Amino acid sequence: MIYLLIFISSYAVSFLLTPFIRSFALKLALTDKKSQRKIHNKVITRFGGLSIYIGFIFSVLLVFILRIFVNHDMVPLKLIIFASTMILFLGIYDDVKGADAKVKFFVQILASILVVYGGVQINSISNPFGEDPINLGIMSVPFTIFWLVGITNAINLIDGLDGLAAGIVLIVSLGLFFVFMVNANLLAALLIIALAGSCLGFLKYNFFPAKIFMGDTGSLFLGFTLATISVLAHHKANTAVMLLVPIVGLGIPIFDTSMAFFRRIMEKRNPFDADDKHIHHFLLKQKLTEKQTVFVLWGLTAFLNLFACLFYYLSVRT
Numbered sequence: 001m002i003y004l005l006i007f008i009s010s011y012a013v014s015f016l017l018t019p020f021i022r023s024f025a026l027k028l029a030l031t032d033k034k035s036q037r038k039i040h041n042k043v044i045t046r047f048g049g050l051s052i053y054i055g056f057i058f059s060v061l062l063v064f065i066l067r068i069f070v071n072h073d074m075v076p077l078k079l080i081i082f083a084s085t086m087i088l089f090l091g092i093y094d095d096v097k098g099a100d101a102k103v104k105f106f107v108q109i110l111a112s113i114l115v116v117y118g119g120v121q122i123n124s125i126s127n128p129f130g131e132d133p134i135n136l137g138i139m140s141v142p143f144t145i146f147w148l149v150g151i152t153n154a155i156n157l158i159d160g161l162d163g164l165a166a167g168i169v170l171i172v173s174l175g176l177f178f179v180f181m182v183n184a185n186l187l188a189a190l191l192i193i194a195l196a197g198s199c200l201g202f203l204k205y206n207f208f209p210a211k212i213f214m215g216d217t218g219s220l221f222l223g224f225t226l227a228t229i230s231v232l233a234h235h236k237a238n239t240a241v242m243l244l245v246p247i248v249g250l251g252i253p254i255f256d257t258s259m260a261f262f263r264r265i266m267e268k269r270n271p272f273d274a275d276d277k278h279i280h281h282f283l284l285k286q287k288l289t290e291k292q293t294v295f296v297l298w299g300l301t302a303f304l305n306l307f308a309c310l311f312y313y314l315s316v317r318t
Contacts, residue, residue, distance in 0.1 A: 021048065154254050
């Protein structure tokens with residue numbers, strides 16, 4: 001019952017708040033910037049990520065107010081909230097002023113270090129060649145930072161069509177919620193279902209034709225928060241296969257980001273430059289409409305998450 005309350009509260013806050021943020025952004029002329037990787041031709045406000053953030057934070061505050069985890073160590077959770085808020089302000093600054101790659105990576109790495117300082121780390125990964133997991137040892141810290149920064153930017157780069165990034169995070173969050181419940185990781189389950197609810201509330205206004213975009217304010221926050229919750233769950237889990245679930249579930253943005261970096265390096269360009277060669281651009285060039293392209297990528301993400309959830313369930317039951 002508590003999970004339904006958290007989901008509905010985050011959904012309601014995000015859903016009700018988005019129109020007000022849209023009106024506020026319009027008054028301040030905070031509209032989306034044109035770039036090579038943008039598809040739309042209309043002037044649309046951004047900063048929709050604020051409603052996602054506030055919906056998520058409101059639901060997390062309910063966890064404290066209702067004293068659901070009164071005997072639980074809340075230090076990691078507080079650091080996660082603080083680090084996610086840092087990423088949110090980075091996104092706001094990027095949407096208003098524009099931040100170069102060095103600034104973005106510096107803040108993302110700093111926020112990741114805070115999470116690691118709170119004791120939330122990836123200490124081991126599953127071994128594809130044996131039953132015993134691979135202990136990362138001293139590589140745990142750099143591997144965790146790489147994961148957090150990598151997923152943050154993967155979600156940021158996939159945010160190129162109406163509703164695409166929010167829908168992918170929603171689908172992955174629901175898959176992770178199932179896994180966390182199977183593993184009895186109640187805190188991670190509450191956090192991820194809060195993130196899912198806030199994404200769903202925002203999608204009402206972000207799906208084609210979008211009335212508002214999440215901007216880097218939303219995509220950076222979603223990517224970092226999703227990655228951090230998965231690390232928190234992995235840290236508390238009893239099986240090293242836990243990390244495979246978000247890796248497989250996020251297969252589309254991870255593949256897209258990896259190919260983008262490899263492609264730009266091979267072309268002797270800055271790997272952080274924007275272009276129009278992402279997976280959604282490719283599908284659009286195959287004569288799919290924008291809405292069809294989003295549904296295809298949502299469908300592939302749902303399939304990957306179903307496969308990952310089934311694989312995890314069978315692995316812990318055998």
